[in-house]
Amino acid sequence: MSRRRIPPEQRLLADISIVDIAEEGKGVAKVDELVVFVDKAIPGDVVDVELLRKKKNFAEARVHQLKKASSHRTLPFCEHFGVCGGCKWQHMDYDAQLRYKQQGVSNALTRLGKVDTSAMEAILAAPQTQYYRNKLEYTFSNKRWLTNIDDAQEGLQMNALGFHVPSRFDKILDIEHCFLQQDPSNAIRNKLRSFALENSISFYDLRQHEGALRNLIIRTASTGELMVIVIFAYADEDTVKRTMAFLHQEFPSISSLLYVLNHKKNDTIFDQDIHVYAGRDHIFEEMEGLRFKIGAKSFYQTNSAQAYQLYKIARDFAAFRGDERVYDLYTGAGTIANFIARDVHEVIGVEYVPSAIDDAKINSELNNIGNTKFFAGDMKDVLTADFILEHGEPDVVIVDPPRAGMHADVVARLLAMAAPKIVYVSCNAATQARDLALLGEKYEVRRIRPVDMFPHTQHVENVVLLMLKK
Numbered sequence: 001m002s003r004r005r006i007p008p009e010q011r012l013l014a015d016i017s018i019v020d021i022a023e024e025g026k027g028v029a030k031v032d033e034l035v036v037f038v039d040k041a042i043p044g045d046v047v048d049v050e051l052l053r054k055k056k057n058f059a060e061a062r063v064h065q066l067k068k069a070s071s072h073r074t075l076p077f078c079e080h081f082g083v084c085g086g087c088k089w090q091h092m093d094y095d096a097q098l099r100y101k102q103q104g105v106s107n108a109l110t111r112l113g114k115v116d117t118s119a120m121e122a123i124l125a126a127p128q129t130q131y132y133r134n135k136l137e138y139t140f141s142n143k144r145w146l147t148n149i150d151d152a153q154e155g156l157q158m159n160a161l162g163f164h165v166p167s168r169f170d171k172i173l174d175i176e177h178c179f180l181q182q183d184p185s186n187a188i189r190n191k192l193r194s195f196a197l198e199n200s201i202s203f204y205d206l207r208q209h210e211g212a213l214r215n216l217i218i219r220t221a222s223t224g225e226l227m228v229i230v231i232f233a234y235a236d237e238d239t240v241k242r243t244m245a246f247l248h249q250e251f252p253s254i255s256s257l258l259y260v261l262n263h264k265k266n267d268t269i270f271d272q273d274i275h276v277y278a279g280r281d282h283i284f285e286e287m288e289g290l291r292f293k294i295g296a297k298s299f300y301q302t303n304s305a306q307a308y309q310l311y312k313i314a315r316d317f318a319a320f321r322g323d324e325r326v327y328d329l330y331t332g333a334g335t336i337a338n339f340i341a342r343d344v345h346e347v348i349g350v351e352y353v354p355s356a357i358d359d360a361k362i363n364s365e366l367n368n369i370g371n372t373k374f375f376a377g378d379m380k381d382v383l384t385a386d387f388i389l390e391h392g393e394p395d396v397v398i399v400d401p402p403r404a405g406m407h408a409d410v411v412a413r414l415l416a417m418a419a420p421k422i423v424y425v426s427c428n429a430a431t432q433a434r435d436l437a438l439l440g441e442k443y444e445v446r447r448i449r450p451v452d453m454f455p456h457t458q459h460v461e462n463v464v465l466l467m468l469k470k
Contacts, residue, residue: 012064013048018044038061039063040091042073044071074091084173094455115448116445120450127305133303135217138217139215141159143205144156160203188218210233215262225283226283229296244277248277258275258281285300287308290339301335310453318340325391331374337374350383397414401431404431419468427453447465448462
């Protein structure tokens, strides 16, 4: 259905009650037969809204005036709330966030997967709702996003180091303080920006693809180690050396100081060379006595504390006896595989990204784990009947796919293997529900528990235990 133009006299709707939360985190209202999704509104609000887009059965809107505040409303703690694309639920108290995340998982599993969620376990809350991320990526831009306060200032410089403004790929919101990552993350970002401005180092132009400074990645670990990666675009050798020397001198605690020269049109560094300026090319993370090597390209759950809880729930659901052969599909850097290895006979991990498999093997060696095997390749191509014949049928399968869920061929292979247990970890309850519906041919859901990995956002992880039907 094509988008409808809304006549000016029909754009405002008065005294609208917000009754629910949509999957993408927007408030939901119902006006006659029309469902209205309202940005930054929460259940219990009564608002006047301005319609932005309208289709046959639904519309998108924003709050024009807050008439009555929900009892769940709270004051956002970040000055960038509402402009920055992150932490969209800062205006909702944390208890309500948990309630609506649990409700969202239950609705998706019930509606899309026909799963009975009556015995669903309570969502696991995050013990820390600020400074919980171990990785942030910032962007340099010469096209600063101007706020209302900025508009009032004359001669404002237009360079920025911060986050993308939603729906504006070339506009960057300059960030002063971010509540997502612990110190010295903010100090590094702010001092690097000041150094670049004072030394007239050019910020990247995302449309023209020119400029010296492009991205900044900061990774922290529970061990206290710190990785900083500066991504340059078109910078001369002297600029690179001066910039890296400045960071090394200002922040001697950096364990791994790296840089990248990226001339491509996209920001990904997975196909780029990593240069070590100072320290090691990696940092270490720890979990339950295990050490994990984290490089510039390594994948590791971005909330370290909750990742540990997530893996413990998966292990609890699997209820290992000690003699099992486990297939860990979408193993990533082998974190789950190595985490459970001492509880089982053997773990076989499969992952699409070869560099992640290299990390998985290194992490096994690092922890003197000898009962893991890792294989790289497309899951639907690797997990064949011959592969299973060679490595043995699994007693337990753990799957942790990307947001898109599992390929239909992988689901079919799981049904053919008919392992007694499947533990399904997901960051997208909708695609998880779709896969559960397909697996329902042979499996029944026994346990469900969501985990809040990302406070102040609508995102949630979910763990499901499936048992083969008798």
